[in-house]
Amino acid sequence: MIYLDHAAATPLSDKALKAMTPYFSDKFFNPSAAYLPAVETRRDYEDAKDRIAHVIGAKGVDLVMTSGATESINLAFSVLAPNAEVLISAVEHASVFENAKRAANYKEIAVDANGRVKLEDLRAKLTPNTQFISICLVSSELGTIQPISDISRIIAEERERRAFAGEKTPLYFHCDASQGLGLLEVKVNRLGVDLLTLNAAKVYGPKGIGALYVGHNVKINPLTVGGGQEMGLRSGTENVAATIAFATAIEEAEKHISFERKRLINLKNRFVKELKDLPNIKFLGNPKFQLQSFLPICLPGLDAERLIFALEDRGVYLSTGAACAASKGIKSRTLSAIGLSDEEIAGSLRISMGKLNDEESIIEAARHIREVVAAEINRLAK
Amino acid sequence: MKVFLGMSGGVDSAVSAHLLKEQGHEVVGVYMKNWSKNLPGMKCPWAEDLADAKRVAVKLGIDFRVFDFEQEYKQKVVDYMLAEYQKGNTPNPDIMCNQEIKFKLFAETAFEQGAEAIATGHYAKTDGKNLLMARDDNKDQTYFLYRISADIIPRTIFPVGDMIKPDVKALAEKLGYSVARKAESMGVCFVGEANMRDFLAEFVETQPGEIRELETNEKLGVHDGAIFYTLGQRHGLNLKAGLPYYVVKKDMAQNIVYVSRNLNSLSLWTDKIQLKDIIIRGDNDGQNLQARIRHRAPLVAASLNRETGELTFAEQQKSLTPGQSVVLYRDNICLGGGIIA
Numbered sequence: 001m002i003y004l005d006h007a008a009a010t011p012l013s014d015k016a017l018k019a020m021t022p023y024f025s026d027k028f029f030n031p032s033a034a035y036l037p038a039v040e041t042r043r044d045y046e047d048a049k050d051r052i053a054h055v056i057g058a059k060g061v062d063l064v065m066t067s068g069a070t071e072s073i074n075l076a077f078s079v080l081a082p083n084a085e086v087l088i089s090a091v092e093h094a095s096v097f098e099n100a101k102r103a104a105n106y107k108e109i110a111v112d113a114n115g116r117v118k119l120e121d122l123r124a125k126l127t128p129n130t131q132f133i134s135i136c137l138v139s140s141e142l143g144t145i146q147p148i149s150d151i152s153r154i155i156a157e158e159r160e161r162r163a164f165a166g167e168k169t170p171l172y173f174h175c176d177a178s179q180g181l182g183l184l185e186v187k188v189n190r191l192g193v194d195l196l197t198l199n200a201a202k203v204y205g206p207k208g209i210g211a212l213y214v215g216h217n218v219k220i221n222p223l224t225v226g227g228g229q230e231m232g233l234r235s236g237t238e239n240v241a242a243t244i245a246f247a248t249a250i251e252e253a254e255k256h257i258s259f260e261r262k263r264l265i266n267l268k269n270r271f272v273k274e275l276k277d278l279p280n281i282k283f284l285g286n287p288k289f290q291l292q293s294f295l296p297i298c299l300p301g302l303d304a305e306r307l308i309f310a311l312e313d314r315g316v317y318l319s320t321g322a323a324c325a326a327s328k329g330i331k332s333r334t335l336s337a338i339g340l341s342d343e344e345i346a347g348s349l350r351i352s353m354g355k356l357n358d359e360e361s362i363i364e365a366a367r368h369i370r371e372v373v374a375a376e377i378n379r380l381a382k
Numbered sequence: 383m384k385v386f387l388g389m390s391g392g393v394d395s396a397v398s399a400h401l402l403k404e405q406g407h408e409v410v411g412v413y414m415k416n417w418s419k420n421l422p423g424m425k426c427p428w429a430e431d432l433a434d435a436k437r438v439a440v441k442l443g444i445d446f447r448v449f450d451f452e453q454e455y456k457q458k459v460v461d462y463m464l465a466e467y468q469k470g471n472t473p474n475p476d477i478m479c480n481q482e483i484k485f486k487l488f489a490e491t492a493f494e495q496g497a498e499a500i501a502t503g504h505y506a507k508t509d510g511k512n513l514l515m516a517r518d519d520n521k522d523q524t525y526f527l528y529r530i531s532a533d534i535i536p537r538t539i540f541p542v543g544d545m546i547k548p549d550v551k552a553l554a555e556k557l558g559y560s561v562a563r564k565a566e567s568m569g570v571c572f573v574g575e576a577n578m579r580d581f582l583a584e585f586v587e588t589q590p591g592e593i594r595e596l597e598t599n600e601k602l603g604v605h606d607g608a609i610f611y612t613l614g615q616r617h618g619l620n621l622k623a624g625l626p627y628y629v630v631k632k633d634m635a636q637n638i639v640y641v642s643r644n645l646n647s648l649s650l651w652t653d654k655i656q657l658k659d660i661i662i663r664g665d666n667d668g669q670n671l672q673a674r675i676r677h678r679a680p681l682v683a684a685s686l687n688r689e690t691g692e693l694t695f696a697e698q699q700k701s702l703t704p705g706q707s708v709v710l711y712r713d714n715i716c717l718g719g720g721i722i723a
Contacts, residue, residue, distance in 0.1 A: 305433075305436065306436070306439075306440045306446070309433075309436060309437045309440040309441070310440050310441075312437070313440070313441055375443065379443055379445075
């Protein structure tokens with residue numbers, strides 16, 4: 001197997017698996033129970049939250065643990081007052097898009113040909129009534145890294161203006177950092193965000209666990225009520241095992257961040273070299289603003305889904321754009337937003353590398369891709 | 383020959399694609415998107431089915447297309463089915479789908495796009511003129527195909543018609559098709575018989591009504607809509623224990639379901655029925671036929687009065703349900719049939 005879909009899911013790290021196992025057996029206790037073994041489990045849980053928070057420069061109490069990025073995003077949107085005006089980028093995950101659609105008034109901020117948010121368009125669309133802005137750290141289809149600090153500076157200016165003018169309308173900035181964690185420095189203060197969505201499943205943690213960082217100035221409204229866990233913001237017995245594994249995985253990734261980045265850049269360069277002679281191939285995005293693990297490509301005139309099935313037959317696994325959208329036959333919003341034609345969108349593939357890849361596997365994968373593309377071109381020529 | 387093959391994402395059409403290609407045809411795989419809506423308790427698997435079909439097409443290196451017939455399927459099959467149920471009949475939507483969609487709309491669209499023949503993964507055969515029973519008695523699907531037009535038969539190929547199902551599966555396995563072990567899809571897209579009740583409940587407004595004993599006219603219980611009941615039905619009546627009751631009659635206007643304990647009730651058994659919407663391919667006097675009253679039911683000797691449409695069975699038949707089809711054969715030729723009036 002050659003796995004090239006790390007942006008869709010990453011395998012659980014051995015360390016994380018080992019760290020979480022005792023919490024299914026010996027340390028299975030409900031962390032809310034009173035007796036000492038349960039209290040110890042509770043301490044381990046809170047310690048794990050601190051460890052996760054530490055990576056983003058926050059404290060454990062600033063995190064609400066959730067079932068994953070989608071829930072975190074939904075929780076972030078819970079701050080919206082009725083009639084709120086919302087801004088999102090044109091390259092957001094479906095969860096952000098669907099939440100924004102529920103708002104009374106939402107607008108999309110345009111992106112450039114590389115999928116980067118246009119700051120001037122943000123300035124143009126930011127009004128005194130804007131209450132909520134949601135922009136991803138990294139676009140999940142292109143791997144484009146967004147200028148989050150520049151965006152938060154513009155937001156800070158607007159907040160300052162409102163303060164001086166005596167305007168009471170709040171303005172919150174949410175960033176979906178599902179992609180990018182473990183390869184980028186993600187510090188809430190440096191990014192200047194009020195809300196930050198984290199997801200374990202893309203950093204070699206387990207599926208089904210995520211977190212929402214909530215800045216002290218933000219009041220979110222719980223989506224689930226009950227026993228009052230997570231300071232009343234997300235009731236339900238804590239997912240201790242998954243939280244411990246998340247902490248272990250994210251610390252491990254953080255430790256090797258610069259090594260992994262360099263390794264991935266080399267792999268990507270090699271991959272590009274191996275693929276660059278394919279007829280009409282386009283490498284999407286600008287590597288300068290792209291997560292090292294991403295290599296989105298476009299082969300206009302070909303049907304990407306056919307390529308995926310042909311590669312699957314050879315044990316090479318990758319996706320078209322966002323995995324969620326492809327199976328439903330929905331046209332990628334992101335790829336439309338960067339101005340690709342329908343034909344180009346139909347021929348777009350997302351390669352996302354990670355721990356399961358080395359140079360040998362990349363060379364092998366590139367050979368398979370070349371062969372499959374040649375066969376497809378040959379078939380169409382008949 | 384350029385052949386457009388309907389590919390459902392199942393094993394039969396997958397193997398059909400392989401066989402056609404092996405025979406040297408230029409094959410175009412087509413997924414017919416007839417239905418995509420999820421309903422309570424029913425997840426429509428169209429996207430997975432499409433992917434399964436396409437996967438096989440890619441493996442074979444054949445062209446693959448999607449024909450979107452959702453609108454037409456709703457009109458010609460679903461609406462027909464709902465209207466029939468509302469009349470108190472028990473229609474067979476698969477027969478309608480074959481008549482209107484697969485062997486009409488699909489065929490027309492395929493020919494427009496350059497097909498010289500169409501193919502499907504049905505278990506049936508042709509001799510170039512007649513529709514014939516499949517080699518696999520157990521799988522023969524001519525019951526569902528009896529209404530296809532005589533014109534289309536010479537231009538239709540049933541690649542698995544000469545195979546038995548276990549061999550089809552084994553071949554799929556050998557070819558490495560992931561669909562080899564896929565569960566059979568049946569019925570209206572994903573609805574199937576088990577879910578028909580939920581499906582109807584979604585589309586048709588129903589009223590509770592009385593269940594009465596036919597012989598005594600005594601009220602035995604209540605039902606949640608006469609539309610949900612089929613003649614001969616024994617289960618799901620929720621009547622007091624004892625000998626089982628059978629549905630023997632439905633009064634749609636009064637919304638009353640009549641039941642009987644008498645298995646010999648005249649309402650259940652008959653040797654003569656009136657057929658409507660009869661289709662008979664070729665000249666036929668209606669004598670010395672064999673009839674099949676439901677899929678996989680044994681063949682029974684019968685004769686059809688071509689003038690009146692009355693069918694006479696050599697022996698009495700049970701639970702002949704209005705809306706269902708009786709399919710007529712002579713030897714292994716499927717001549718046509720009609721709908722029980």
